[in-house]
Every structure is written in structure tokens, then in C-alpha cells.
Amino acid sequence: MSGWIFLRGLTRESRHWGDLPARWSAHGLPAPLMLDLPGNGRARHLPIPGHVRGMTHAVRAAAQATGRSGPWHILAMSLGAMVATDWAQGWPAEVSGLVLVNTSMRPFSHPAERLRPRNWPALLGMARHWHDRARCERVIHRLTCERLDSRDADLAHWVEIGQSAPVSREAAWLQLLAAARFRAQGTAPACPTLVVSSDADRLVNPRCSARLAAAWGVPHARHPWAGHDLPHDDPQWLCETAGASMHRP
Numbered sequence: 001m002s003g004w005i006f007l008r009g010l011t012r013e014s015r016h017w018g019d020l021p022a023r024w025s026a027h028g029l030p031a032p033l034m035l036d037l038p039g040n041g042r043a044r045h046l047p048i049p050g051h052v053r054g055m056t057h058a059v060r061a062a063a064q065a066t067g068r069s070g071p072w073h074i075l076a077m078s079l080g081a082m083v084a085t086d087w088a089q090g091w092p093a094e095v096s097g098l099v100l101v102n103t104s105m106r107p108f109s110h111p112a113e114r115l116r117p118r119n120w121p122a123l124l125g126m127a128r129h130w131h132d133r134a135r136c137e138r139v140i141h142r143l144t145c146e147r148l149d150s151r152d153a154d155l156a157h158w159v160e161i162g163q164s165a166p167v168s169r170e171a172a173w174l175q176l177l178a179a180a181r182f183r184a185q186g187t188a189p190a191c192p193t194l195v196v197s198s199d200a201d202r203l204v205n206p207r208c209s210a211r212l213a214a215a216w217g218v219p220h221a222r223h224p225w226a227g228h229d230l231p232h233d234d235p236q237w238l239c240e241t242a243g244a245s246m247h248r249p
Helices: 019-027 051-065 080-090 116-130 132-143 152-163 167-181 208-215 235-245
Strands: 004-007 034-037 072-077 095-101 192-196 220-223
Touching: 004 051, 004 080, 019 235, 034 051, 051 080, 051 167, 072 080, 080 095, 080 167, 095 235, 116 132, 116 167, 132 152, 192 208, 192 235, 208 220
Parallel strands: 004 034, 004 072, 072 095, 095 192, 192 220
Antiparallel strands: none
């Protein structure tokens, strides 16, 4: 059985998966290798390329450095899903399956769908107050999470992450630039691919996932109420859905 890699998105790192890894193991799935994009988490000191291909090179190198061999199943969301797609399309022998969560890519989606315009003022406000982590994390939670029962604990944990492994404003900008520039190939990756979206995603229009799945002719699983951060809102559903994808032909 192939191993799994988890990749988060813009300015987020492995600790932002929350309790998904524990639920993943409890579901009987192989323990994932959780890698960070350049600029985030354990990779925050790496040079940040302003393009997805450079991030793909960095993640591939990090996977190889562990001594574990592929090919890999990759569960990735948002910007991480763009990196996973680039990996699968550029080095198909190294990727045996993809689960792409709440992502968007050219040429399948328009800029206003990939980042909803109504959020632009809030994101600009974050950029101005980047070092006020409590303020920024409140905005992120409001834009990405629909489950609010753990909000106070989430914010305390996210602020602690931001203080212990700060992501620079420059890194955030370069990651956003890389996401905006990324253009996937028109044909689907050679490996089995599942596209996953959240119907209540307030950050990225879920039509982006629908168009991607339709263009590639791959399965599309929709969560009825979760926000952009689906691993936060309903990790159990994501474990079940991703686990089932392993058994698709």
C-alpha cells in the first residue's frame, strides 16, 4: 500500500491539520507524512519560490530526505493541492493517488471565483496588521470555518503556532502569487484523483472544484455544510471519504 503525504495551503502548516491525523490513524489508514510548504512550519526558513513548481521541488526533496519511498497518495488542500497536482502531472511515477480539497486552478476557474472578492478587504486588513496574530487568526477562522464550538481553543492554538513558527508577510505574498500564477495541465493526472469541496466555502467558490472534476472526468465529493477548512470542520467525514478513494479503480 502506498504511503500518504498531507499538504496544507497558504500560510498554514502541519499543526493546522488539528485532530485529523489522529482520526486518520483511528480509521485504520496509514500514518501520513506531513510536509510543509516553503515558508511555513518546519520549512519556514527555506527560500520561498513565487511559483508552484519551485514548491513542488522543495516538497519532493523533503519527502526523499525522510528515506521513505513512494509512490505516494497525497491529500492536499488549497495551495497544497496545486503543488500535489503539479507533482502528479510532472512526475507521474511518484504519485499513486490524489485527494484535492477546496482548491482552484487555471484554466478552469476565474480569479473572482478562486478568491471571492467580498473577502479582499478583510485580507488586505490582515496584510496591514500581519504581526497581530490574534487579529489575523480571527479573520482566518471567520473566513474558513463553519464549526464554531471549538473557536476559542482553535484561536489560542493557532496564535501559538503563529508565534512559535511565524510566517513572514513576504512569504504569504509569494505563496499567494504562486497560487495565482499556477496553471494545471488540461488533462487529468495519470493516477486516481478525487476532488473534494465544501458547499459552504466562503473563501473559494466551490464551483472551482466542480469545474476541475468535470474537466478531468474524475469523481467529485461535496460536503454539505463545511467551510474552506474542511479538515477542521469535519475531519471524520474527510477520513471516510479519502479512505474510500483508495479503493476506487
